[in-house]
Amino acid sequence: xxxEGRFCISCKLTEADGERLRKSLPVEExxxxxxxxxxIFGDPTRVRILFLLREGEFCVHDISxxxxxxxxxxxxxxxxxxxxxxxxxxxxxxQVFYSLNDEHIExxxxxxxxxxNE
Numbered sequence: 001x002x003x004e005g006r007f008c009i010s011c012k013l014t015e016a017d018g019e020r021l022r023k024s025l026p027v028e029e030x031x032x033x034x035x036x037x038x039x040i041f042g043d044p045t046r047v048r049i050l051f052l053l054r055e056g057e058f059c060v061h062d063i064s065x066x067x068x069x070x071x072x073x074x075x076x077x078x079x080x081x082x083x084x085x086x087x088x089x090x091x092x093x094x095q096v097f098y099s100l101n102d103e104h105i106e107x108x109x110x111x112x113x114x115x116x117n118e
Contacts, residue, residue, distance in 0.1 A: 040084045045069065046077050053087060054106050057099040
């Protein structure tokens with residue numbers, strides 16, 4: 001970064017502009033957390049599961065049937081989604097049911113789909 005303090009002449013950014021813009025960025029920890037959050041959406045299987053869970057609450061068995069994957073593979077993906085706080089679960093006896101953690105996840109999926117369909 002030997003060019004710190006040097007902005008493109010045609011853009012007319014000043015040092016004050018640069019400082020203000022740098023301060024507007026989230027802190028590094030937030031940047032990393034957000035990047036990690038979006039990495040979760042980088043796997044088609046996880047995205048399928050999330051879209052399915054927009055429709056309601058399902059057990060691992062039903063999810064695996066609906067997306068045509070082995071239960072162990074689905075369980076692994078659900079574990080990752082749980083750790084990322086995208087899905088939650090509840091137990092009913094030995095049965096475990098999964099659903100989206102909150103409405104923000106549904107909104108993110110809808111916005112993403114809208115964006116790629118523009």
